[in-house]
Amino acid sequence: MKKKKLVLSFPEKIVTKPLTYKLVKEFDLEFNILRAEITPDVEGKMLIELRGDDEQINRAIEYLENNKVSVQEAGKDIIIDRESCVDCGECTSVCITGALSLDKKSKKLVFDRDECILCELCIDSCPLKAIKVKM
Numbered sequence: 001m002k003k004k005k006l007v008l009s010f011p012e013k014i015v016t017k018p019l020t021y022k023l024v025k026e027f028d029l030e031f032n033i034l035r036a037e038i039t040p041d042v043e044g045k046m047l048i049e050l051r052g053d054d055e056q057i058n059r060a061i062e063y064l065e066n067n068k069v070s071v072q073e074a075g076k077d078i079i080i081d082r083e084s085c086v087d088c089g090e091c092t093s094v095c096i097t098g099a100l101s102l103d104k105k106s107k108k109l110v111f112d113r114d115e116c117i118l119c120e121l122c123i124d125s126c127p128l129k130a131i132k133v134k135m
């Protein structure tokens with residue numbers, strides 16, 4: 001059995017379609033939602049873990065992409081360049097999961113990797129370009 005972490009981005013028109021349910025029903029996969037931010041009429045993001053046969057996982061990814069869901073492997077990582085960062089907190093305002101925050105006491109930027117869903121919204125928010133994605 002293979003495991004794969006994927007980031008799914010749902011465009012607003014299909015955000016309420018029960019596509020993920022089909023992953024279990026039609027592709028016989030175990031499905032675990034690690035993070036989700038889905039609001040009707042707005043783009044949705046979901047970090048999922050799929051477990052199952054390799055071929056079935058690939059077929060499921062194809063199925064999602066055919067239904068206009070953007071699928072990315074969550075093998076990436078967010079890197080903060082601490083030398084460039086001035087702890088302005090700008091990036092925390094776009095981070096929907098709270099993975100980026102300012103420590104109340106030290107006022108320094110804190111990154112909680114476990115909370116990060118790799119949505120990449122923070123990248124463009126940093127005026128100093130201190131946030132990057134490591135592939």
Ligand code: SF4
Nearest residue numbers: 095116117119120122
């Ligand atoms: S990619 Fe950036 S904005 Fe998105 S969850 Fe991770 S830290 Fe927050």
Ligand code: SF4
Nearest residue numbers: 085086088089091126
């Ligand atoms: S926006 Fe950039 S400079 Fe400001 S806290 Fe975030 S990473 Fe640091």
